[in-house]
Amino acid sequence: MSLADRPSPVATRRAARREEILTAAERLLDEDGIEGLTMRRLATEVGMQAPSLYKHLRDKQELLGALQQRALQSMGDALADAGPTLAELAAGYRTWALANPALYRVATAVPLERERIDPEIEERAAAPVVAAVDGDEHRSRALWAAAHGMVDLELRHRFPDGADLDAAWAALVAAFEA
Amino acid sequence: MSLADRPSPVATRRAARREEILTAAERLLDEDGIEGLTMRRLATEVGMQAPSLYKHLRDKQELLGALQQRALQSMGDALADAGPTLAELAAGYRTWALANPALYRVATAVPLERERIDPEIEERAAAPVVAAVDGDEHRSRALWAAAHGMVDLELRHRFPDGADLDAAWAALVAAFEA
DNA sequence: ACCTGAACACCGTTCAAGT
DNA sequence: ACCTGAACACCGTTCAAGT
Numbered sequence: 075m076s077l078a079d080r081p082s083p084v085a086t087r088r089a090a091r092r093e094e095i096l097t098a099a100e101r102l103l104d105e106d107g108i109e110g111l112t113m114r115r116l117a118t119e120v121g122m123q124a125p126s127l128y129k130h131l132r133d134k135q136e137l138l139g140a141l142q143q144r145a146l147q148s149m150g151d152a153l154a155d156a157g158p159t160l161a162e163l164a165a166g167y168r169t170w171a172l173a174n175p176a177l178y179r180v181a182t183a184v185p186l187e188r189e190r191i192d193p194e195i196e197e198r199a200a201a202p203v204v205a206a207v208d209g210d211e212h213r214s215r216a217l218w219a220a221a222h223g224m225v226d227l228e229l230r231h232r233f234p235d236g237a238d239l240d241a242a243w244a245a246l247v248a249a250f251e252a
Numbered sequence: 253m254s255l256a257d258r259p260s261p262v263a264t265r266r267a268a269r270r271e272e273i274l275t276a277a278e279r280l281l282d283e284d285g286i287e288g289l290t291m292r293r294l295a296t297e298v299g300m301q302a303p304s305l306y307k308h309l310r311d312k313q314e315l316l317g318a319l320q321q322r323a324l325q326s327m328g329d330a331l332a333d334a335g336p337t338l339a340e341l342a343a344g345y346r347t348w349a350l351a352n353p354a355l356y357r358v359a360t361a362v363p364l365e366r367e368r369i370d371p372e373i374e375e376r377a378a379a380p381v382v383a384a385v386d387g388d389e390h391r392s393r394a395l396w397a398a399a400h401g402m403v404d405l406e407l408r409h410r411f412p413d414g415a416d417l418d419a420a421w422a423a424l425v426a427a428f429e430a
Numbered sequence: 431a432c433c434t435g436a437a438c439a440c441c442g443t444t445c446a447a448g449t
Numbered sequence: 450a451c452c453t454g455a456a457c458a459c460c461g462t463t464c465a466a467g468t
Contacts (some may be wrong), residue, residue, distance in 0.1 A: 133462075185410075232363075303452080
């Protein structure tokens with residue numbers, strides 16, 4: 075990076091403010107779920123009026139996109155650390171999702187704008203899944219969808235109350251191991 | 253049914269009005285998606301002011317619950333007609349969902365209140381799935397989740413643009429056939 | 431450059447009042 | 450019995466104005 079390209083102090087301050095906003099947004103998400111994240115609440119959380127947010131973010135869509143990117147990053151980390159077997163990968167996926175339910179929603183529900191998102195992030199999160207089915211892309215999509223479905227239904231409390239979800243996950247893993 | 257239990261004309265009229273409201277809600281859902289269904293729009297759709305809706309429905313939650321019940325019913329019909337093989341069942345599920353995307357969202361996203369919903373409806377929709385895996389409840393939950401995940405990700409455009417989803421479905425079916 | 435106040439077009443819902 | 454008008458507490462967002 076040449077001297078001329080060094081980010082100016084004001085640019086750095088702007089970026090820091092943006093980080094501060096995103097972090098506050100994650101905190102809101104964590105505390106009050108996805109419907110707790112409103113532009114107005116977020117503004118008071120960082121100590122400004124709602125309209126001021128629009129100096130840092132184009133709109134709520136962009137906010138959600140940025141959070142989605144962070145979520146995929148964090149999930150990618152978790153999957154990379156999970157271990158190579160299908161069972162370990164599945165457990166890692168479920169564990170991350172249950173630990174970050176609102177962030178999982180954002181990662182998963184927001185229609186990701188493929189133009190703007192860093193494609194590396196998505197690929198990195200997907201890589202262990204592809205590896206677990208020996209590179210078969212169709213099987214990897216089915217596996218990814220299956221894991222997503224399990225988590226989605228669990229988070230929405232759509233399984234019967236006493237349902238043995240460990241056993242359901244085991245059945246899922248078994249199906250894809252064969 | 254005894255004479256005394258015969259529904260009074262006014263009860264019948266009330267029920268008919270309620271049906272009219274639910275049908276209008278489905279129409280809104282169909283035309284403008286899930287975010288197009290607001291109490292205010294629904295009211296004008298049936299020719300009244302928004303507050304009047306609350307004489308027919310306790311709140312929006314109850315509206316969504318009623319729509320969910322209808323959706324599960326309709327989906328149950330589709331699955332019962334789909335044919336007994338796993339591949340046919342999967343195709344029937346996907347076809348119904350893609351034909352009724354907003355209703356699928358409602359059927360699937362609304363936290364169903366198990367006390368109030370008719371349990372027969374849920375069981376009936378699930379029956380063919382259970383049968384397809386020879387009655388193994390854990391496998392049937394995994395299969396259901398997998399199909400739901402495929403549909404959910406497809407509806408949210410989360411698969412890469414040119415992705416061969418027929419092949420992904422085939423991989424899913426193959427996994428559960430083994 | 432950054433922030434605010436007022437405003438606009440929406441929400442779901444309540445409640446007193448009309449017929 | 451059924452419906453309305455006015456109101457309340459919220460949304461996301463824009464825009465002129467202040468420092």
